[in-house]
Amino acid sequence: MVSKLDLYKVFCTVGKSESFSQAAKDMYMTQPAVSQAIRQLEKELEIRLFNRTPKGVTLTHDGLLLFEYANSALNLLRIGEEKMVESKNLMAGELRIGVGDTISRYFLLPYLEAFHNSYPQIKFKIFNGTTLELSALLKSGEVDIIICNFPLNDPALELRPCLEIQDIFVCGEKYKSRLTKPLTLTEVAAFPSILLEPKSISRKYVEDYLLTKGIKISPEFELGSHDLLLEFAKINLGIACVTKEFSQEYLTKGLVYEVPLVEEIPQRNIGACSLKSVPLSSAATKFIEMIENQEI
Incomplete structure (x- = not known):
């Protein structure tokens, strides 16, 4: 008797390959067996999961919705199985980290190097994206931890501030x-401004703080990377909001200059996030400990 879990495994494999024959090859099954499994699942759920075409199959609207949940669940099951067999002394395993480009370059690299030197048998997989994109990867089980900008308000996540x-x-x-004296935030907002794109947590934090002061800032430029903010400021296209710790090279070389403020924006944190409902692997636990203890 085919279990419901097996049916969902077949369903997700077909959904990914969009082909019954390819799914049969991937799962070492016959094509009739794959077709029978899909028919059985459709019958039990009383919905049509795939559109059949001469070129293969595509997920229906209901099928796509089910696929998102089923694939996430299977990923979490796979992670659980891997963690059961993972060596507790970190002699084998894999660590999947989600991180943004800027944090990866200016913060994470030394820790990756130190961890690799101590535990060379652990393989890394690095996924890049925005904080919100990385949070989605974490919830779907595609990464073990994410290193991202705070604040991040999500009750499903365990947050560990690190820097x-x-x-x-x-x-x-x-x-x-033109800057002869420290500026108020209202005066700063009057200059042409250069900010990260709206979905950025960093930008939202600054904008939300300014709004508490009754200040709304309308950027001249919205950019996708921290380095571009510095480059645009360097060639005098406006005043850019950046992270001081990630701008030291530009500031030290005099490529850009910090705008003196009457009132500083409150500090925030970079940190590690994991799912509260999923125990961390030995590798993920050790890696977070290295960051928290600054072991580089």
């Missing part, structure tokens, strides 16, 4: 000559 960071404004030579 305090300071949001500042920077400018190029042209605007520096």
Whole structure:
């Protein structure tokens, strides 16, 4: 008798390959057996899961909805099985980390190097994306932990702050000559501004803080990376809001200049996140400990 779990495994394999014959090859089954499994699942659920076409199959609307949940569940089951057999002394295993490009470059790299030197048998898989995209990967079981910008309000996640960071404004030579005294945040908002794209947690944090002061900032430029913020400020396209800790090279070399403020934006954190409902693997636990203890 075919179990319900086996039916969902067949369903997800067909959904990924969009082909009964390819799914049969991937699962070492016959094509009639795959077709029978899908028919059985459709009968039990009383919905049609696939549109049949001469070129293969595609998920129906209901099928797509079910696939998102079933695939996430199977991923979590796979993770559980892997963690059961993972060596407790970190002699084998895999660590999947979600992290943004900027945090990866300016914060995470030394920890990756230190961990790899200590535990070379552990394989890394790094996934890049925005904080919200990475949170979705974490919930679907596709990554073990994410390293991202805080604040992040999600009751499903365990948050571990690791590094305090300071949001500042920077400018190029042209605007520096016009700054004869520390500026209020209202005065800063009057300059042409350069911000990260709206879905960025960093931008939302700064904008929300300014709104508490009754200040709304309308950017001239919205960019997808922290490095571009610095480059745009360097060539005098406006005043950019950046993370001070990630801008030290530009500030030290005099490529950009920190705008003096009457009132600083409150500090926030970068940290590690994991699912509260899923125990961390030995590798993930050790990696987070290295970050928290600054073992580099």
